[in-house]
Amino acid sequence: MSKDIRLLQGNESCSLGAIYAGCNFFGGYPITPSTEIAEEMALMLPREGGRFIQMEDEIAGIATVLGAAAAGAKAMTATSGPGFSLMMELLGYGCMAEIPCVIVNVQRGGPSTGLPTKGAQADVMQARWGTHGDHPTIALCPSSVEESFKLTVRAFNLAEKFRMPVILLLDEFIGHMREKMEIPGPGEMEIYNHPQPTCQPAAYLHYGDGSSVGGAYASLGSGYRFNITGLTHDQHGFPTGRADEIQWKMDRLRAKVEDHLAELIEVDQEFMDDAEIAVFSYGGAARTAQQAVREARAKGIKAGLVRPITLWPFPNQALAEVLRKVKTMIVAEISQGQLLGEVQRVNQFHTKVVPVQRYDGEMLTPTEVVNAIVEAAK
Amino acid sequence: MRMHPSYEMLRPGKKFPHVWCPGCGHGIVQGAIIRAVQKLGLPRDEMVMVSGIGCSSRMPVYVDFNSLHTAHGRAIAFATGVKLHNPKLHVIVITGDGDALAIGGNHFIHAARRNADLTVILMNNNIYGMTGGQYSPTTPIGKRASTAPYGTAERDFDPCALAQAAGAAFTARGVVYNAVELEKLIETALTRKGFSLVEAISPCPTLYGRLNKEGSAVKMLQWQKANTVNVKAAEKLPPDQLNGKIITGVFHDVETIPYTQIYNQIIQRAQASK
């Protein structure tokens, strides 16, 4: 079979990745710069026997996704900043009720309506702390069209396995850029679907398995009649006010991410073996950083790139190892310092941390990052 | 010992006693729903009860169906997703006046507009009960609530008229005093395709009744009895005689093609053009 090579936008490859992963439900509300994802899903899903619905707002969009997912769908929504803000309410519900789904946020400039057609990377903290209450989140950040496809597949796999919403944190730069990529053939990428329970219905506990990761769980209408609620609940899924059960539930939510950091965290490193100056950057900004470290190397400067592919849970350990080694860490991002704050938090080594930021709707240029590297090398 | 006929449909070992106050009408609505489902012989593995937040919305915990207790106002949107993904399921939405018409008002009208195939039971007690008696979109103007200590300044919604205007296939209203009529209305609604609404007027003696000096639960039910007029009788009465009355019965009942069925046609169309 000949290779399937296509020229695609990051948003298009995200949609194709979703279909590849077996997504069969999309609910959402159109918003720039994520709309191409909804448009592609509206076109492709019914062909695959799946279903697409455009709801009255983003809250309803994620609500249908969670409803469909609770009924067994592999479901997704896509949005941008203003819609992501509205979705916070039910992102929390999905985490509490442990419903798998994928939420794509194609970041644009904010706050408020901000810059609908221009990119930004300022929803980093919102993806982690945007909801009320304690719970971890998972956020993956593609830096290319191909990675947008592959991380969408991974987001579905993690959602199914960890029983929670997984955020694909794209940005307008990658979402709207076209590159060519080879579409993986069937079976080339692993697809994880959660196991179904096999016990007698009377013995079924919806939140009862010892580990919440990789376990079996049932869907509404599958013959296992259970309760799902956003109230803090016991193993059955019934609301509880008992301190021991509350503590059990909260620990369970935390442990499912904290006990699996090695599996969840992916960090890409380039030229880091002998690097004295590292650039820390993700998503669209990392494209600039990739160019910049090469230009710096051409000037004879030992610069390297650390690119988090998983942004949440934050790669504390990998970052700390780099901070311990290098002289200077340059944090390149399209925000006023959301990534910078995390790097400073992890930096216990008196390593110099230098921000390179832009928040005028444009991408960082390689020159801006190279200048910071050259300055640091002095 | 003979069991109560509803007993087998409940989750007695798990979640009783319930949270509803003595004299609350919600248990009567629950009984009517269970009897309607039993009468129609709907398999409970195919029943999904979806609710939002509020006194009404606690019902799914008690009934042994598939149950999904969602966030405030969002039940109809969740239910739309459940039904669209698996159209074989019977999806009942349990909601209240605040849940469906205030925070969830947009979802309510849009589900009616797109004719989502849901049976919505709106338990209207004219107040936010669970949180202590704040006024709702169905608190009549001038009535008292904890956030309307001098009486409300706002007009109230007629949920049945609202749903019909937005495109619902079936709308009806019953009162808990007439539990048999209420059960029939719910039974009919369950057989209808498309967006079906049954508004169940359910007294809240603890908050609405006390704040508005309407007396005991018994008195509130007696008031219901005395002030309920069937829609057929109401048609023959002059408007001034209907002031302050609760009109019950079926208001709107048309045959429609529900959203899920139309979407199945879209799937066929998309696959044919593949």
Add this chain to the structure above:
Amino acid sequence: MKERYEIRLSGSGGQGMITAGIILAEAAGVYDGKNVIQSQSYGPEARGGASKAEVIISDKEIFYPKATAIDILLAMTQEAWGKYSGDLKPDAVAIVDSWYVKEVDRPGVISLPFSQKAREEVGLEIIANVIALAAISQITGVVSPESLEKSLMSRIPKGTEEKNRKAREIGFALGREARK
């Protein structure tokens, strides 16, 4: 052939510059096997006024996706020339539409009648973008004619093949003439 080209196709919204950018990127990337990145202006900017699509074509991996020093510029309107001709490389090839662009502040600019030929010979002014693309491929060699043909035919609406083929031939001829 250079190792890397940065190409900007500019005009006013509705002149098909974005479609042209996609066709060019697909031809060079998918069919010629080069590395490519295409980006474009969005929003109100893309609907009226000056609009642009940028394509980077390279033998090597491309990291930074935006064009910074232009090797090839197409300007289909005077406004686009004014707005987008500022960062041309000294040896850049600049091509303009002779109908809409009357004043250029640079020597060696190639002025060709894309819009005029589209209107007069194909009867469809919007197809000027295809004529221009075909001319660019002849003048610069940045993309092979075969790949351009494949990409063009896969991206155009059904039923317009004949008009597009004709437009392409007109463009090739214009380009060959200009190269002389």
